[in-house]
Amino acid sequence: MAIRTVVWGENVHETKNRIVAGVYPQGMHQAIADALNQDPAIQATTATLQEPEHGLPQERLDATDVLLWWGHAAHKEVSDEVVERVAEAVWSGMGLLVLHSGHFSKIFKRLMGAPCNLTWREAGERERLWVTSRNHPIAAGLPDHFELEQEEMYGEPFGVPEPLETVFVSWFQGGEVFRSGLTYKRGAGSVFYFRPGHETYPTYHDANVQLVLKNAVKWAYNPGPRQADPTEAPNIPVETALEPIEERGPKLHHAGEEGYR
Amino acid sequence: MAIRTVVWGENVHETKNRIVAGVYPQGMHQAIADALNQDPAIQATTATLQEPEHGLPQERLDATDVLLWWGHAAHKEVSDEVVERVAEAVWSGMGLLVLHSGHFSKIFKRLMGAPCNLTWREAGERERLWVTSRNHPIAAGLPDHFELEQEEMYGEPFGVPEPLETVFVSWFQGGEVFRSGLTYKRGAGSVFYFRPGHETYPTYHDANVQLVLKNAVKWAYNPGPRQADPTEAPNIPVETALEPIEERGPKLHHAGEEGYR
């Protein structure tokens, strides 16, 4: 069965800005989903901010293997309830790819526990991405480096936790560098941040970028069953301890009691 | 100058539970602060839930190098505003030590972006902590292992992100293991989680536990100046680029504009 993938798009600039609408007539989310669907192992649909519950009701997340997230102008309009729902889905095993300006999305900041800030410049300068982890599944089939002739610059220091692995580092024409591909795990879910994707440039039409996204969907896909309750903290009664022990000393809790949260 | 350290205690069970009050007559926070103050390099004071702003107004955090956090029954009573304030202080460079049941505190969950859940049993069983990172500063002066004759059990899987380093792993009499000492960095701040410390046992009177806490305060101490605004994302205008570049292509933003957040 194909990997059930949802591309979430903010879908704001596509409808308000002529340049963005020209580059992505069906919206960035649709362009990304179309690219992913070229791969028979992936079945991608879309969801947007404007839909009820932003297109991400619980049933849909339950049936989603990997979620991609692109947002920029409207991070604040995403409801906290949906953000928590997505976070729990990740913890239970759903994969998550966060794209470009999504570094400041509520869901990415929620999962990183860090500022996720950076420096930036919108000047259409050249970006060159270098692979820093040879044969990483996310870099499969890529050359050692590839270029995007026009991109927005993001510069270090990038305020994120040290990743499990740094997969890409970007060079920018104006003199900055950026760790552009970073892997994380939160609960049972794999998370990948990928830098390129400014809305006024045709980045998501680029073959190498599309390959990274296809690879990343496969990398983030978790074939096992979801964790039923990813935040539970079960009490293990003395009677069921794996090794025989006798209860000793003073107690705060009664047997079978729920812990404090 | 000594490391300005604040021990935050929930201070609930100490006042309501006779057993806890007997073990820690001045409160757990005071017992921990007293232990830290045995080291001339550390100057520890306390703060509690019941004080205005939980004893952590902005000025105090600005003058705090390392904060220790112990909470259990009243995690939900900690105000979200104070949690965000502490998170920003960590991102700007303040050290944070999270103790025992603090794994479910708002601040730890906020900084981890993960469920932070575990299994547990209150049976006064034996815990033995093993050093897994030789000569780690937090383990300085400790033997390869030490015991706590009575402790609450915490069991794996522990729902936290992979740490920078695993410093301790615990063995429990009832058959469980737990990664008991874990290091993280969030923004400019160092974070250490240390497992032992159930309120009905004299854990914080134990010499080895006290040594770990003293070591950890020194490890988490950041002598440099605080980051002034740890979440800022400054625009770098084309004119001030480090390498000369010409602006090209379509633009979304005007020069000097603030980015979206």
Place this chain on the structure above:
Amino acid sequence: MAIRTVVWGENVHETKNRIVAGVYPQGMHQAIADALNQDPAIQATTATLQEPEHGLPQERLDATDVLLWWGHAAHKEVSDEVVERVAEAVWSGMGLLVLHSGHFSKIFKRLMGAPCNLTWREAGERERLWVTSRNHPIAAGLPDHFELEQEEMYGEPFGVPEPLETVFVSWFQGGEVFRSGLTYKRGAGSVFYFRPGHETYPTYHDANVQLVLKNAVKWAYNPGPRQADPTEAPNIPVETALEPIEERGPKLHHAGEEGYR
């Protein structure tokens, strides 16, 4: 195509010790290969110390996707030339699983750059392995913990580099703990260390252990092409620089010269 897997066995105790021969009549390597071959995605064969070039000539390594390594009594008899050959194969993309007493094999020490030491006791005590990374591919299908009724004890501190991820931690009846499943990457190759497997016990007949090994083979499998020369350090002449630069300043090397190694 199935994952081409080679199980390397020292094959010494199986031929000299009646107990080991009784548990593994065809040798441990064959028992492991048989278990792996139950999975149609894996095609496992064996190689042993006693074969020419220890059964690992260059052509065979070139046609091997994942190598498993079990050794104990005869680490020193493995030729340095074969060790370097295996190391280069790993760097070029071959997966490697190191089993139990293989912690002191030449190849594991070579790839870790660390002592790889530990404490040990052969008393047939109970080992319980706990999953510490939920839904890790290597733990797929396993419960949160599983037991081996009789195993050799290995205790911390384990002298290895901090891993990419800690997948299992073991509890031992005699009071020790051990990080039993650790992932690494060296060059383009993935490496997994898995603790259980003392030769006098039927560990490799255990269904959970077999599942871990099958999972680990799939995790370590790298479908991309091998790195042709995994140690090359190519000079990039000024004329072919990706950005136009002019040569400046004093030089040590002539154009096109090989670097020092």
Place this chain on the structure above:
Amino acid sequence: MAIRTVVWGENVHETKNRIVAGVYPQGMHQAIADALNQDPAIQATTATLQEPEHGLPQERLDATDVLLWWGHAAHKEVSDEVVERVAEAVWSGMGLLVLHSGHFSKIFKRLMGAPCNLTWREAGERERLWVTSRNHPIAAGLPDHFELEQEEMYGEPFGVPEPLETVFVSWFQGGEVFRSGLTYKRGAGSVFYFRPGHETYPTYHDANVQLVLKNAVKWAYNPGPRQADPTEAPNIPVETALEPIEERGPKLHHAGEEGYR
């Protein structure tokens, strides 16, 4: 007491190449040691390839807290015995800083277990180092970036294991990037790789580079006692087990026997 620091220099190009001799009349090792000695917390001396045992007899390593290593043309002339001695000193707790072309030194490759390869170009191009870990002790006092007007280029992919932390990433004028500051731990010893330092340029006279080296010496300094035998793997007899156990099952080893290595 000041941190006892030894700067090891190959001392080949300084004596054979007029340019290098002009930039570093007393040798690169002496220039580095002089810079370190500006800091009263550090007491730096030098050692060179040409001295007996390359200036690193056991007694000297025993009295060294942190060793710096610069080599290039003569990696192969360093004796394997001294390399093993240095590796054991690191495992027992000595700090090690590996500089520039030392990426291909025997000791660095020994400790990394990886190819440590890269791409390179000697064209006197501009390098700009960016801090990627805010307030890391090694970056203390540095701005977010600093420049070296002329340096040799090193490009990714850099064939090293994923580090504990990435402290610096370099931008090069010719279009490459490089992870220029990487931290590791091997046994009880801390290891830092720092990229800049080509012998024909005045890199070690640069104030920012000198600050990095001073910071790194302090970071790598381990005040605790050395591990007496960093590779020992002691047998723990059943009689001294921390928890009472009875010996069960078949045995390979006799009581108190040494393990196989």
